[in-house]
Amino acid sequence: MKIFILKKRKDFIRAAQGVKSVQSSLILQAAPSLSAPKKIVCDDTCYVGYTATKKLGKAHVRNRVKRRLRAAVACVFSSQACEKIDYVLIGRFKTASAPFAKIIEDLQNALNEVKSQLTEKNE
């Protein structure tokens, strides 16, 4: 599974209108991928975007939140994510301070929840 970075604002908005799962250290949103210029959707790929708002803190805090989310995604997504899906991860206050194992656990739970919601929607 190859993971690419989501860049367009349009895609973020579409993911926000899809399904979502709220955990204590992060929020996961997801929607099926659409093709666009410079964005090739094919088998065995998915797109991931990261969001850290100004509510979380100053710039170095937001950077740290994004980096930890990126590291968590590298651990979990390559084996467990669905293909052809746009994911958006939103940082929360606890993301910067929580133990890393907790973040990974939350991410796995969120993925499973989102997966079941997506299959329900398709049926």
Added chain:
RNA sequence: CAAGGCAGCCGGAUAGCUGCGCUUUGGCACAGACUAAAGUGAGGAAAGUCCGGGCUUCAGGGGGACAAGACACCAGAUAACGUCUGGCUGGGGAAACUCAAGGGAAAGUGCCACAGAAAAUAAACCGCCAAAAUUUAUUUUGGUAAGGAUGAAAAGGUAAGGUAAGAGCUUACCGCAAAAUUGGUAACAAUUUUGGCAUGGCAAACCCUGUUUGAAGCAAGACCAAGUUAGGAGGGCGCAAGUGCUUUAGCAUACUGCGUUAUACGGGAUGUUCUCCUUCCGCUCCAGAGGUAGGUCGCGAUGAGCUGAUUAGUGAUAAUCUGCCAAGAUGAAUAGCUAUCAUCCUGUUUACAGGACACAGAACCCGGCUUAUAGGCUGCCUUAUGAA
């Protein structure tokens, strides 16, 4: 020793696993959102965006006026500055040292609460002194500004002389003003002489004087450029007219003209006309203008650059020489996790446990300013009150 002052520096380290951006050189399907190796990858403030520049576009080629803003002791440094250095003056400190937005109040206007007689046309409440009157302890008139009282601030201060009482009325010292001389580039300082006290404070109130400022910013700006598209060519299709054939209404059609995203054509349903629903096909090539999506440049190896040395200077800094090239992202890399050590705190079993480990993340680039900052290190200087 302790306390203090000034200047400067550091801003955790090591290892392992897993990863990221950029550059260079390779690999190949010659291209990428592929892959391998090597190199390289946040700060003292990267922050606030408060000044000054470079650079870019617009405006104006010049000069002046007005408006608005900024600045304001002197000399120097600098590309420039509201920055920096060295002085001066005035505050603070025992000292080392430090702080200051520090032109003009005699151009004009304005303000100075409360209190107080009076807050500025030099003034008079209580006083003090003299004279007159009578009700003999009061009133009136005049002189005066030493004393009292108010206030943030009260019309030079202290002493002596002087006087009816007093007063720069006179003298000495201090302060103030003016002039001269000397020293200094200057701000200014010192000395002497003269005056005889004259200009109460606020300019961070308006204002005056002098100097100075065109505007907007890298989302600046430059270039390339899908899609859409004016137009053109070709094909297909439709219509028209013409022609041909049968025959007067159809069929076919080289060439020609027009149309070709239209209230059209085809299909379906209902149904008397007519109405409703559905939306499959409609191509290819060339190409002007514009410049959207997107991309490239601007953008980091040439810069008011960094390092070291020498020389000049009190210093800011400058000159010369040597060596070096050192982040360049754009939903935004520079890391995530683990272990050990270092530092600090707490507890106790005194070598263990637990916890903490600042402020803070480049975004076109420089010079400053301001603000935030755990903890630590180095050098020089001061000694009133302290300890020895």
